[in-house]
Amino acid sequence: MxxxxxxxxxxxxxxxxxxxxxxxxxxxxxxxxxxxxxxxxxxxxxxxxxxxxxxxxxxxxxxxxxxxxxxxxxxxxxxxxxxxxxxxxxxxxxxxxxxxxxxxxxxxxxxxxxxxxxxxxxxxxxxxxxxxxxxxxxxxxxxxxxxxxxxxxxxxxxxxxxxxxxxxxxxxxxxxxxxxxxxxxxxxxxxxxxxxxxxxxxxxxxxxxxxxxxxxxxxxxxxxMESLVPEFDVAGVVRERTGGALPGIVPSNTYTTADGENIVIAGNGDAIFHRLMKAIRRDDLAHDPALVRNDGRVPRTAEIDAAIQGWCDTQQIETALQTLRAADVPVGKIYSVRDMMQDPQFLARNMxxxxxxxxxxxxxxxxxxxxxxxxxxxxxxxxxxxxxxxxxxxxxxxxxxxxxxxxxxxxxx
CATH class of the missing domain: 3.40.50.10540 (Crotonobetainyl-coa:carnitine coa-transferase; domain 1)
Known part of the structure; x- marks a missing residue:
């Protein structure tokens, strides 16, 4: 020693x-x-x-x-x-x-x-x-x-x-x-x-x-706690619990694939949102001018989340990961310690x-x-x-x- x-x-x-x-x-x-x-x-x-x-x-x-x-x-x-x-x-x-x-x-x-x-x-x-x-x-x-x-x-x-x-x-x-x-x-x-x-x-x-x-x-x-204080002080907003979603930044949430796995998809950047919608075959949302910016997407959070979840319902998790990574969309499986200890990225980084x-x-x-x-x-x-x-x-x-x-x-x- x-x-x-x-x-x-x-x-x-x-x-x-x-x-x-x-x-x-x-x-x-x-x-x-x-x-x-x-x-x-x-x-x-x-x-x-x-x-x-x-x-x-x-x-x-x-x-x-x-x-x-x-x-x-x-x-x-x-x-x-x-x-x-x-x-x-x-x-x-x-x-x-x-x-x-x-x-x-x-x-x-x-x-x-x-x-x-x-x-x-x-x-x-x-x-x-x-x-x-x-x-x-x-x-x-x-x-x-x-x-x-x-x-x-x-x-x-x-x-x-x-x-x-x-x-x-x-x-x-x-x-x-x-x-x-x-x-x-x-x-x-x-x-x-x-x-x-x-x-x-x-x-x-x-x-x-x-x-x-x-x-x-x-x-x-x-x-x-990010913007908690000025949001309340200026706008009277009290941030509340929103489950797996990131409030006011759309879309960023946890979804469930057809094989019961949980997957986090963060498509909240404007260009990323466009690529995400194209990848899940929702060209209507990808080209909707009202959804080009985040402030336009926030009022339609439920609609966008439903579209992503509808696509996830048809996908096995590995297929979903491959599809979204190919489209350069930030996505990840929620790891347990078992997942970590088998993961190529953890191993490559000698973690x-x-x-x-x-x-x-x-x-x-x-x-x-x-x-x-x-x-x-x-x-x-x-x-x-x-x-x-x-x-x-x-x-x-x-x-x-x-x-x-x-x-x-x-x-x-």
Whole structure:
């Protein structure tokens, strides 16, 4: 097992103080591109995600992805000495990523202002349900709540049924991506204003300017909501659920073929619409002057969708895909994971990595994205056992084997 990260973020130290999804996904992406990520976990079982969803030998298969390339260090954060160790790690880090409820780190003397007073180059990414301020900031907020408050759930599903969720924890993941973007911008700003703080000399004057990246889950979802706000503000329009269709952009919907498969057809570009109608043998619609532009097609959405579905009723999915692709119409089958793992495009792009667990059994993981031509990400090792890096990390901080043995005996680690 190689335990030396390489990549564009090689040399960047990250301390992860978080559990489950948003914070750990944020630091996972940094680890995939070379950052040294030290993940702090409770000695009593570690990150709950270790036991989520499908398990192998008592550990989540998700863990192998979410914690790849990270170093696991156990600390009892309720103990004074555990907090002292965490503070030393935080002051030595380029980026701190945390997703506790606001106020928790402050109680442990690990808050942003407390660390910034010592290390002005401190960059802290704080992911929480509602952000670090406002009347709801102290409330617990998971991704599902962020999706609801941020507007995504309201527009998801069919108009005659209650809202539905996306089948993954999209709110957490979107917030994590905002955290990554914020961390990279903050790192750039720190470097152009002076660079990393030298903790050995303690020379704060030479350090660059750090900052707090305040990521709220509901705001991250809200940031994806397209034209929702101006449409309501100017026109009083409240976007509603429209099933598989993309409202106001016609045609773009999900249809069913004769063999019962679902197919997405996006013929909403003006030239694409013309080609689509020709391909499904509806020359009358292809040459209708009222349908040349999208604003003319919107009032006749039901008619256009019915024409496309009528054609799909006569087609097997493979024939439909071939016909529409030949006409240069954006079209796609809705993939399950089984479809993905057999698909020539996924395989040609090397979207699956083969690895081994400690017992020698094989496992495929999703490959790392984005793909970079000169500095691609790498999976150096899978999610580690709990506390695997205790000795190495604590020794690097200057603790002796005697100290570490005492920490173990006193259940500090």
């Amino acid at each position: 190689t335990q030396k990260n390489t990549g564009p973020l090689s040399g960047i130290r990250v301390l992860e103080l978080g559990t489950l999804i948003a914070g750990p996904f944020c630091s996972r992406m940094l680890a995939e591109f070379g950052a040294e990520v030290i993940k702090i976990e409770s000695p009593d079982g570690g990150d709950p995600l270790r036991q989520w969803r499908v398990l192998k030998d008592g550990t989540s298969l998700w863990w192998s992805v979410q914690a790849r390339n990270k170093k696991s260090v156990t600390l009892n954060m309720k103990s004074a000495e555990g907090q002292t160790i965490a503070r030393r790690l935080a002051l030595d880090a380029d980026i701190i990523i945390e997703n506790y409820r606001p106020g928790v780190l402050e109680k442990w003397q690990l808050g942003y202002e407390q660390l910034k007073a010592i290390n002005p180059a401190t960059i802290m990414v704080r992911l929480s349900g509602y952000g670090q301020s406002g009347p709801m900031s102290d409330l617990p907020g998971f991704g599902a709540i962020g999706e609801s408050m941020g507007g995504l759930r309201y527009v998801s599903g069919h108009p005659d049924r209650p809202p539905v969720r996306v089948g993954i924890s999209i709110g957490d993941s979107v917030a994590a991506l905002h955290g990554v973007i914020g961390a990279m911008m903050a790192l750039r700003h720190r470097d152009v204003t002076g660079g990393r703080w030298n903790g050995k000399t303690g020379d704060a004057c030479q350090a660059g300017q750090g900052q707090m990246v305040d990521v709220a889950l509901y705001e991250s979802v809200f940031n994806l 699956f990595e083969q690895h081994q667990f400690a017992d020698g059994s094989a496992v495929k993981l999703p490959a790392i994205t984005p793909k970079m031509s000169e500095t691609p990400g790498q999976t150096q090792w899978l999610g580690p056992p709990l506390g695997e890096h205790n000795h190495a990390v604590l020794q690097a901080l200057g603790y002796s084997e005697t100290d570490i043995a005492r920490f173990e005996a006193e259940k500090i680690i």
